[in-house]
């Protein structure tokens with residue numbers, strides 16, 4: 001492990017590697033951890049590892065320096081998607097302790113809500129019978145031509161209007177069962193912003209933009225930015241594409257909507273370090289898994305190697 005850390009340090013120093021790390025929900029140690037979540041202890045150990053290998057700055061500072069070629073050492077930025085309550089309750093105190101400023105991407109229509117749609121579906125599945133789940137799967141299947149995905153993935157890839165049809169059938173019976181208060185309040189987002197963290201748009205309702213009409217995309221992107229600007233009383237300059245896979249979840253037309261509004265930094269989920277031909281409206285981001293330093297090293301070295309040859 002010490003050897004791998006040394007190799008990575010050497011490679012980073014040589015290449016002045018720049019990486020944007022991405023996180024979603026973080027959970028307290030006493031709660032079960034889903035595959036899209038990270039325990040608080042794993043987050044803390046990942047942060048220590050990132051700090052061992054990189055100087056950490058805010059994403060706007062990183063991109064500005066990268067674009068003009070003034071990066072002198074390996075540098076990273078941290079981003080947090082979806083406006084989870086854990087970002088305020090658990091992450092902010094740790095960032096304060098490490099004196100780090102990060103970017104938080106928030107879907108403004110979900111601010112002050114208790115949960116995301118996928119929390120509703122997961123809770124329904126936990127509390128329903130096999131035949132009830134089968135009926136839900138059949139309903140989703142009737143609305144989509146994609147059949148090889150999990151239930152959550154299938155619903156994620158429905159246009160907003162069809163997603164709403166599915167959710168309406170389970171919402172009444174399920175919403176009382178959900179652990180409330182999973183998402184941030186407006187006041188908490190405002191506090192993050194006032195303390196120097198960057199708040200970015202993430203659409204109003206978190207659709208897969210590529211599945212929606214241009215009119216709906218303009219509404220989802222611009223009205224989200226306007227709502228955040230009204231709340232924070234400052235210009236929003238950054239945005240995260242929901243789900244974020246380039247050419248599948250979003251395309252050039254969505255980048256043009258952002259550019260026309262003056263957004264300067266938009267992040268995707270393409271797993272790569274920053275490369276010379278960086279498009280600031282499609283910035284790649286990397287996720288770490290668990291708390292094993294050796295695996296972090298392997299993963300990042302593989303990503304760096306791929307970036308060199310692609």
Ligand SMILES: [Zn+2]
Nearest residue numbers: 081082242243
């Ligand atoms: Zn998201």
